[in-house]
Amino acid sequence: MSSNPSHSTDLNVDTKSPANPPEALPEPGIPAMRVKDLSFYYGVRKALERVTVDIYQGRVTAIIGPSGCGKSTFIKALNRISELEAQVQVDGLIEFFGQDIYSSRINLNRLRRQIGMVFQKPNPFSMSVYDNVAYGIRVSGRKSKSELDDIVELALMNAALWDEVKDVLSKSALGLSGGQQQRLCIARALAVKPKVLLMDEPCSALDPIATMKIEDLIHELRSDLTIVIVTHNMQQASRVSDYTAFFSTDESRIGHMVEFGSTSQIFRAANEARTRDYIEGRFG
Amino acid sequence: MANPEFGYDSTEIEDLSQPLPPVRQLFSYAMTAIAFLFTGLALLPLFAILIEILRQGLPNLSLETLVSLPAPVGVTDQPNGFANAIVGTLIMVGLASLVSIPIGVMTAIYLTEFGKGGAIANSIRFIATVLSGVPSIVVGVFAYGVIVLTTKSFSAIAGSFALAVLMLPVVVLSTEGALNLVSNSQRLASAALGSSRFQTTWRVVLLSALPGITTGVLLAVARAAGETAPLIFTALFSQNWFSGLQNPTPSMSVLIYNYANSPYVEQTSLAWTASVVLVLMILLINILSRLVTRNRLDIQ
Numbered sequence: 001m002s003s004n005p006s007h008s009t010d011l012n013v014d015t016k017s018p019a020n021p022p023e024a025l026p027e028p029g030i031p032a033m034r035v036k037d038l039s040f041y042y043g044v045r046k047a048l049e050r051v052t053v054d055i056y057q058g059r060v061t062a063i064i065g066p067s068g069c070g071k072s073t074f075i076k077a078l079n080r081i082s083e084l085e086a087q088v089q090v091d092g093l094i095e096f097f098g099q100d101i102y103s104s105r106i107n108l109n110r111l112r113r114q115i116g117m118v119f120q121k122p123n124p125f126s127m128s129v130y131d132n133v134a135y136g137i138r139v140s141g142r143k144s145k146s147e148l149d150d151i152v153e154l155a156l157m158n159a160a161l162w163d164e165v166k167d168v169l170s171k172s173a174l175g176l177s178g179g180q181q182q183r184l185c186i187a188r189a190l191a192v193k194p195k196v197l198l199m200d201e202p203c204s205a206l207d208p209i210a211t212m213k214i215e216d217l218i219h220e221l222r223s224d225l226t227i228v229i230v231t232h233n234m235q236q237a238s239r240v241s242d243y244t245a246f247f248s249t250d251e252s253r254i255g256h257m258v259e260f261g262s263t264s265q266i267f268r269a270a271n272e273a274r275t276r277d278y279i280e281g282r283f284g
Numbered sequence: 285m286a287n288p289e290f291g292y293d294s295t296e297i298e299d300l301s302q303p304l305p306p307v308r309q310l311f312s313y314a315m316t317a318i319a320f321l322f323t324g325l326a327l328l329p330l331f332a333i334l335i336e337i338l339r340q341g342l343p344n345l346s347l348e349t350l351v352s353l354p355a356p357v358g359v360t361d362q363p364n365g366f367a368n369a370i371v372g373t374l375i376m377v378g379l380a381s382l383v384s385i386p387i388g389v390m391t392a393i394y395l396t397e398f399g400k401g402g403a404i405a406n407s408i409r410f411i412a413t414v415l416s417g418v419p420s421i422v423v424g425v426f427a428y429g430v431i432v433l434t435t436k437s438f439s440a441i442a443g444s445f446a447l448a449v450l451m452l453p454v455v456v457l458s459t460e461g462a463l464n465l466v467s468n469s470q471r472l473a474s475a476a477l478g479s480s481r482f483q484t485t486w487r488v489v490l491l492s493a494l495p496g497i498t499t500g501v502l503l504a505v506a507r508a509a510g511e512t513a514p515l516i517f518t519a520l521f522s523q524n525w526f527s528g529l530q531n532p533t534p535s536m537s538v539l540i541y542n543y544a545n546s547p548y549v550e551q552t553s554l555a556w557t558a559s560v561v562l563v564l565m566i567l568l569i570n571i572l573s574r575l576v577t578r579n580r581l582d583i584q
Binding site for chain 2: 085185189
């Protein structure tokens, strides 16, 4: 696949220059990521079959479906993090603003800085709150202390955590509650200014109040950020997302995408009977 | 409906305040007593050694023994001590640590972070495991053959080399254990923020594993400080002050070994006192490693 030179979010060049020139982003409604005929294998076992979907810029896309349908596999393919966990093989194409992210020329560090991720279980580093948020900046190049302070504060504010942690910035992040830890992980991801944020069941380990805070946060962030969220909670998908993709498995236990559409259409008038059955709680 | 097989009959609810049958109570007490008895039995030799060392060695422990050289046999008007052996042990263990800790930690990093699951990593781990079981006297003979015979001199370097060989597998295996304890989600979180593998290892994995690594390393140091066999063939011994890495060098353990067999009372009593000091040194290292571990628990 050709990479489009008009987009300056160039992942191929491995430079350490801290400031990339600000680029004109595509209009809303333009895909930030395009997935075409994606088939995904763990070793020789096929986990996903021919998924084609567009992830729209500045929107929230929810991935729903029963256990084992490849939701997590799919989202972990979008920033190539699955390669760190297992021997994987990918057929098909995933583009990030026109660039084939599985091209051999891709610099994975740049790619993952552009496509951030929040995991299922909060996983703050065993360092201070401040150092957690500053981590991504520090590994990508030197910044002055005051610049770093500003970035950390902004990221924590964007993650709606600043007021709760501004007095304990130098304390260990492991002392925070589960919900605070997860918002810290979001702040940590936001600090490196990603274009896309992947969230893999970010609320599954949290209580309802912490869940609500994360959902509010997703609402706040959606205008500036493209979000993909995997969830097994259908109410959550309907509350937070603009688009919904329904994944399911066939008899051979290979995941595939059944249907994609705007969230209101999927939840009110899904085209596929299987989608309707799942949403009405008849299986999964 | 009551099901007699599962005891769901509500008319037969057990009286919860009823004590257990006497036989079961008796058995319980007996087992508890036996467990205590054997624990005491296991601790007995430990305390016997400690008490005997303290009883024999403590009376002669003074500042003088810590700062002066061993007095020649029969000379009573000179201060008698083993300061040269303390210095020698510190130098040789220190040098051995300087060599074995970086190599060992780096090897463990390769095993867990870069070569994990590969044939090379598995072979290295196997070799390290075998090496950790090699008797220390064999390591001493090895160092004798490699260094003493080629340089034609007993030396602190040969002693340090033997201790380093002895420490290396301990450092590798304990560090590997500590690195394996670091949750994989930490590595993923770091990678997802765009850090390279080296950055992840250096800034996240090593940081999280540091207390565990320190504990393992300190235990390896403590073990090396107490070793005699590898030093007898390599560093030998000397009655004088440390005089350079290429010369025979005294150490606490060899001093104890030499003087404990001595027919002279001054030397045997010095060996007891040296034992006290050596045990205290090792105890100090162990306490240090405990403190490091406890700090980690406090954070979590």
